[in-house]
Amino acid sequence: MHRAVVAFGSNLGDRIAHIENALDRMRSKGLTILKLSRLYETRPMYYENQSTFLNGAVLVETQLEPIALLDLLQSIENELGRVRNIEKGPRTLDLDIIFYNDEQIYHERLKVPHPLLREREFVLRPLAE
DSSP states (O other): EEEEEEEEOOOOSSHHHHHHHHHHHHHHHTTHHHEEEEOEOOOOSSSSOOOOEEEEEEEEEEEEHHHHHHHOOOOOOOHHTTSSSSOOOOSSSSEEEEETTTOOOETTTTTEEOOOOOOOHHHHHHHHH
């Protein structure tokens, strides 16, 4: 079994419902949720002309390898209406792998630990829990 930290955020529509639906789908697709942070409301970064986010983080246990986990998380984003129109723009749901075991991963689709982790208070605060 592997352990991963997944950061999540939403700033479109019913943000709490999107996050709850994502967590439910993660469970139904075989991820075991071990710990869940509180939700934090945060201002957008990078592309600032958008609504505030609800953010948090979850520690999961999985049998999936990193890219398979990424594929699963992206499928959940798509199922819940994620559309990628503007990079770092508004979204119903964002799921990012922040940590995967104690590994460093450098793949064209996935870098772990997440390369922007240190500048993202909206990830660091939930991680501190």
